[in-house]
Amino acid sequence: xxxxxxxxxxxxxxxxxxxxxxxxxxxxxxxxxxxxxxxxxxxxxxxxxxxxxxxxxxxxxxxxxxxxxxxxxxxxxxxxxxxxxxxxxxxxxxxxxxxxxxxxxxxxxxx
Amino acid sequence: xxxxxxxxxxxxxxxxxxxxxxxxxxxxxxxxxxxxxxxxxxxxxxxxxxxxxxxxxxxxxxxxxxxxxxxxxxxxxxxxxxxxxxxxxxxxxxxxxxxxxxxxxxxxxxxxxx
Numbered sequence: 001x002x003x004x005x006x007x008x009x010x011x012x013x014x015x016x017x018x019x020x021x022x023x024x025x026x027x028x029x030x031x032x033x034x035x036x037x038x039x040x041x042x043x044x045x046x047x048x049x050x051x052x053x054x055x056x057x058x059x060x061x062x063x064x065x066x067x068x069x070x071x072x073x074x075x076x077x078x079x080x081x082x083x084x085x086x087x088x089x090x091x092x093x094x095x096x097x098x099x100x101x102x103x104x105x106x107x108x109x110x111x
Numbered sequence: 112x113x114x115x116x117x118x119x120x121x122x123x124x125x126x127x128x129x130x131x132x133x134x135x136x137x138x139x140x141x142x143x144x145x146x147x148x149x150x151x152x153x154x155x156x157x158x159x160x161x162x163x164x165x166x167x168x169x170x171x172x173x174x175x176x177x178x179x180x181x182x183x184x185x186x187x188x189x190x191x192x193x194x195x196x197x198x199x200x201x202x203x204x205x206x207x208x209x210x211x212x213x214x215x216x217x218x219x220x221x222x223x224x225x
Contacts, residue, residue, distance in 0.1 A: 042218070045214075
């Protein structure tokens with residue numbers, strides 16, 4: 001009964017490739033998020049969607065494009081991957097302004 | 112703009128000893144406060160939250176935190192730690208009614224030694 005799930009868990013790819021990470025939540029929440037955790041474990045918000053509408057778009061390269069086909073899913077597509085994109089990407093969801101529930105993370109390694 | 116400071120990057124402590132992990136925040140408006148725990152190679156799990164009401168908040172695994180508005184602090188405490196509490200602990204703040212984005216501190220590694 002995973003509340004917030006992400007696929008894949010690990011992703012190893014070469015520079016210049018395009019890749020996607022998928023996120024699904026079965027909590028009935030209306031808001032979903034993408035966070036990036038760097039090698040020093042610092043967590044930073046990237047995007048947020050509320051009812052399929054983009055509400056947060058931090059200073060993120062436009063190579064990153066989120067897509068929300070419905071309230072339960074928020075995918076992250078990354079074009080032309082760079083070495084600096086290597087990180088752990090976390091998906092999260094919440095109901096309104098309350099606590100966020102995080103997925104297990106996707107460790108992206110760009111070689 | 113909001114910010115969160117966790118002054119201690121690492122806190123070593125012996126098993127069964129008490130521990131306090133410090134968190135200070137900066138904000139011009141009222142905030143919601145959270146503590147999350149991240150075990151090695153896992154996602155973040157909510158330990159406890161302060162939204163309103165009583166300033167002493169109890170969470171899972173025997174942890175508690177106290178919201179102090181005058182000192183803009185939200186320190187996390189546990190009276191007796193276990194080896195299994197070894198993990199990274201993150202303090203976070205959000206602004207109610209806005210975008211609800213979480214601003215995280217840099218994390219504190221709690222290293223429990225036998």
